[in-house]
Amino acid sequence: MLNNFHPNKIFTITSKAPKYIFAIFIIVISVGLIEALILSPEDYIQSDSVRIMYVHVPSAWTSIGIFSLISILSFGILFFKNKTFPLIAKSLAPSGLVFNIIALVTGSLWGKPTWGTWWAWDARITSMLILALFYLIYIMAWRIYENKNQVHKITSIIAIIGLINVPIIKFSVDWWSTLHQPASVNLLSKTTVHSSMLVPLVIMTAAFTLFSLLIFLMKYNTELIKIRNKGLDRL
């Protein structure tokens, strides 16, 4: 059924959607920045350095979410030979990598005033670095291999192996003694973040999700036109 959902049939939507998503993104990120930098209160222990959380946490969440999605799509590619998923998975990867790098860099900028060091080989930080390596290997594999079947198989295997790292990132703070604090925002249990800080965090997460959607659609359109360009050569 999913194979009937052909990329070309949704090109009209994906080519027009970016301009609207870009406009919504600008509005949401503007509100988020005002909330995060001006309106939200400082933390009673971390003072104003807590504001780094508003870019660090959403970027970490988004990069982990994107990689999980790529891995799920990879199951469809590898086991059900789905023809639409490879293009979607490939188009998701660039924004996932950039969000991962942002999470590492902003985490480092948070670590210096909070822990007194730019970097620590802590379980959470190291597992996030491993995720960045998986993103890099995944993107490189798409560039290196030219045979369609081979590239689909190899990139899917990389993504599925990388999925093992996702629960390690999530539970690293519980399984090992780490510098990184345990999760404060929980879907299944009580969130310990005050609403005055939770609101900007949610707004910034929405903005980052919109940006990743925007980049995904633009990359998807690029890949689709690239395929059609090759088709014109064969005419």
Next chain:
Amino acid sequence: MINEIILMNGYGIYVWSAFSFTLISFAVLYSVIKVQLVKEKVKFNAKFANLTVEKKQTVKAQETYREILANTSVYKI
């Protein structure tokens, strides 16, 4: 007020660096992807313009190309 926002109790350098790095990364990623997209569209337009009339008709008749042509400048002109 302005000084408070800039200095942020001595954490300004870390906070502003984090937000600047994030926004610059967004701008760079957006620009790179946009350039790639425009480059592919230009390439498609150039290839389409060089086709013979018969081949252009064949391309326009195919749904796979019609969707792209409808969203590129050559077809609109």
